[in-house]
Amino acid sequence: xxxxxxxxxxxxxxxxxxxxxxxxxxxxxxxxxxxxxxxxxxxxxxxxxxxxxxxxxxxxxxxxxxxxxxxxxxxxxxxxxxxxxxxxxxxxxxxxxxxxxxxxxxxxxxxxxxxxxxxxxxxxxxxxxxxxxxxxxxxxxxxxxxxxxxxxxxxxxxxxxxxxxxxxxxxxxxxxxxxxxxxxxxxxxxx
Numbered sequence: 001x002x003x004x005x006x007x008x009x010x011x012x013x014x015x016x017x018x019x020x021x022x023x024x025x026x027x028x029x030x031x032x033x034x035x036x037x038x039x040x041x042x043x044x045x046x047x048x049x050x051x052x053x054x055x056x057x058x059x060x061x062x063x064x065x066x067x068x069x070x071x072x073x074x075x076x077x078x079x080x081x082x083x084x085x086x087x088x089x090x091x092x093x094x095x096x097x098x099x100x101x102x103x104x105x106x107x108x109x110x111x112x113x114x115x116x117x118x119x120x121x122x123x124x125x126x127x128x129x130x131x132x133x134x135x136x137x138x139x140x141x142x143x144x145x146x147x148x149x150x151x152x153x154x155x156x157x158x159x160x161x162x163x164x165x166x167x168x169x170x171x172x173x174x175x176x177x178x179x180x181x182x183x184x185x186x187x188x189x190x191x
Contacts, residue, residue, distance in 0.1 A: 002147060002148045004145065006043065009045060010042070036057045038057055043070070051077060058079075059081045064083050067083035086121070087119075097129050099131045104133075111152065131182075131184050132183045135179060170185055
């Protein structure tokens with residue numbers, strides 16, 4: 001991740017966007033439950049908000065320096081930070097009540113790797129568990145903000161089909177000016 005983008009993700013502006021736009025939306029599309037999986041927290045602005053909403057958060061971060069800094073900062077709280085590729089966490093299946101992925105999937109180097117991460121999330125969610133997230137649209141200003149960075153945007157119009165192909169059920173996707181939001185569930189035995 002380039003330095004400019006990393007600074008934005010650690011900024012009060014990003015935290016405010018999460019607080020004012022993303023969290024209220026999550027409240028309308030799903031319940032985070034009691035054991036939350038966060039994919040790609042980066043510097044942890046989202047983690048700071050999420051840890052006050054649920055009893056337990058497990059944050060998976062692929063960047064070792066970011067994972068270590070977040071682990072040090074949130075030690076002794078209800079957050080466990082794990083340095084790992086989210087496509088192969090080694091965590092148990094059917095564990096988490098919900099998972100989040102905020103502006104992280106486009107940083108994954110290929111669509112196939114994105115799908116491996118989504119499949120791993122599906123495996124780790126309890127039946128009936130929800131995955132909620134946002135991700136960037138493929139727009140020139142966003143591409144410029146990722147200069148020298150991995151940027152593999154997701155086609156939000158076909159993303160629901162990708163999620164269903166990985167075993168997720170009912171999916172809601174909507175578009176804003178610069179990103180799209182999604183919420184999907186792992187079907188329960190009753191679905």
